[in-house]
Amino acid sequence: MTVARRTVQDEVLRFDPAIPIERAWTPPSSWYVSPELFALERERVFRREWTPVARVADLATPGAYASGVVAGEPWVVVRGMDGELRGFANTCRHKGREVVQGCGRAEKLVCGYHAWSYGLDGTLKSAPRMAGIQDFDRAAMSLPPIQVEVWGPWVFVNFDLAATALLERVPELDGKLQASGWDRLTYLSSTTWDIGCNWKVYVDNYLDGGYHIPHMHPTLDAQIDMTTYRTETFARSSLQSTGTSAVDDPRIDFEARQRMGDGALYAWLFPNFMLNRYGSCLDSNLVIPVGPDRCQVVYDFFFEEPAGSEDFIAESVAQSAVTQQEDIAICESVQLGLGAASYERGRYAPQVEVGEHHFHRLLFEALKD
Numbered sequence: 001m002t003v004a005r006r007t008v009q010d011e012v013l014r015f016d017p018a019i020p021i022e023r024a025w026t027p028p029s030s031w032y033v034s035p036e037l038f039a040l041e042r043e044r045v046f047r048r049e050w051t052p053v054a055r056v057a058d059l060a061t062p063g064a065y066a067s068g069v070v071a072g073e074p075w076v077v078v079r080g081m082d083g084e085l086r087g088f089a090n091t092c093r094h095k096g097r098e099v100v101q102g103c104g105r106a107e108k109l110v111c112g113y114h115a116w117s118y119g120l121d122g123t124l125k126s127a128p129r130m131a132g133i134q135d136f137d138r139a140a141m142s143l144p145p146i147q148v149e150v151w152g153p154w155v156f157v158n159f160d161l162a163a164t165a166l167l168e169r170v171p172e173l174d175g176k177l178q179a180s181g182w183d184r185l186t187y188l189s190s191t192t193w194d195i196g197c198n199w200k201v202y203v204d205n206y207l208d209g210g211y212h213i214p215h216m217h218p219t220l221d222a223q224i225d226m227t228t229y230r231t232e233t234f235a236r237s238s239l240q241s242t243g244t245s246a247v248d249d250p251r252i253d254f255e256a257r258q259r260m261g262d263g264a265l266y267a268w269l270f271p272n273f274m275l276n277r278y279g280s281c282l283d284s285n286l287v288i289p290v291g292p293d294r295c296q297v298v299y300d301f302f303f304e305e306p307a308g309s310e311d312f313i314a315e316s317v318a319q320s321a322v323t324q325q326e327d328i329a330i331c332e333s334v335q336l337g338l339g340a341a342s343y344e345r346g347r348y349a350p351q352v353e354v355g356e357h358h359f360h361r362l363l364f365e366a367l368k369d
């Protein structure tokens, strides 16, 4: 064990998940600034958890593929000619280049570097100009498989072949979202936000039980009834929910019920995926760690068909951007505080910040030796 690793484990153990929320302290600020902890999360969390990487609709036809990188691991997901979705490590067995880049449709996966080619089942099909090579076991040169699963409109991957099935991790959220009719949703657009904070700052802010809403989000506060706001925690997820405000609020110039319907569901899946379901809309937020003090948040917007007027959709997306900009300002200021010598760790509001405490306990379990 390296000294660096011993040190990072010492930092992990400074959070005690056994202490009840009423007496608990939050994780130390080192969790939010340390490059060693960031590396440990990559290895122990993001390479072992399920990550949404593509929309099912984009991989509908045989031969359709998509590729990208999660936690430093290139992946490719492809729809086989037999209709099965399969996922592989997208690292060519020759020199390690990404076999394919971007997305498209193909009958085989051909590496652009020296044209080694792989079948849609990952097996090596051809390796040109290799005459004379010895001890070359072609069968051992397949692309390593990764796990692939579909939930809702997304395709998820997991690099850990031993990880439990995604659908076993989300039964509670799945039930709520099925009941909300999320199969009626159609994808509209995506937005990516670059944020100067650790990914956990964004997640903490999301999971604070609505604590900050009256103070930081006046137009969102005008749309919801905070007296009905509640948080439920499950094994690997949590759900915040709230009813819609029944009063006309001068802070907004549209009817709260028109955008929010009967209320909102804010579903979170450990570690970094959120689903916001309200009215005829769903937006998903994937929080991608970029560095100890940087993350990206990808929003996917979906609307029910028929989705109402284009004005309504544009207004709804614009409202979401207002809330997001308010959250970014909070998160970047919190990151500043976490890096300051004057702040070490804080406390939880026991009746409110339940989801945040639950998140920290799950993260501790994943990070500890």
Ligand code: FES
Binding pocket: 092, 093, 094, 095, 096, 097, 099, 111, 112, 113, 114, 115, 116
């Ligand atoms: S790295 Fe792929 S063919 Fe050489």
Ligand SMILES: [Fe+2]
Binding pocket: 205, 212, 216, 217, 323, 326, 327
């Ligand atoms: Fe917020």
